[in-house]
Amino acid sequence: MQQHLKEVDALTTELREALARAGVVLPSLRPDPVSIAHRYMPPLVELGRCSMEVARQLTAALAEPARGERP
Template sequence: MQQIKEVEAVTTELREALARAGVVLPSLRPDPVSIAHRYIPPLVELGRCSMEVARQLTDALTEHSRGDRD
């Protein structure tokens, strides 16, 4: 049960961080198959996105990595 709460929390944190960067991944969610599995840890499913969202994500990551060098 604790791992389910953790994967839900980290998914929310990721969703909020992406939103601050101007990126929305519509399929972002805890992976239900891994949550139901007994022996592997829960996964976060990033899902599919449009090319526009992929470009936004690329831009946000590129901008962030440039900021780390300054």
């Protein structure tokens, strides 16, 4: 369980940083405590709720061509 906690924490941090580079901040982004405490369920990352503005920013960031790709 400790390994899962470290892994989900690291992944959450990585996702938070990647989103920030795209100009998106999800205030509720965090490891899901229920799944971390569960014995058989894999740990989940909770994306949480966001405002409509953040949803627009996320949509725009996902619509942009991936780095290195031509439009």
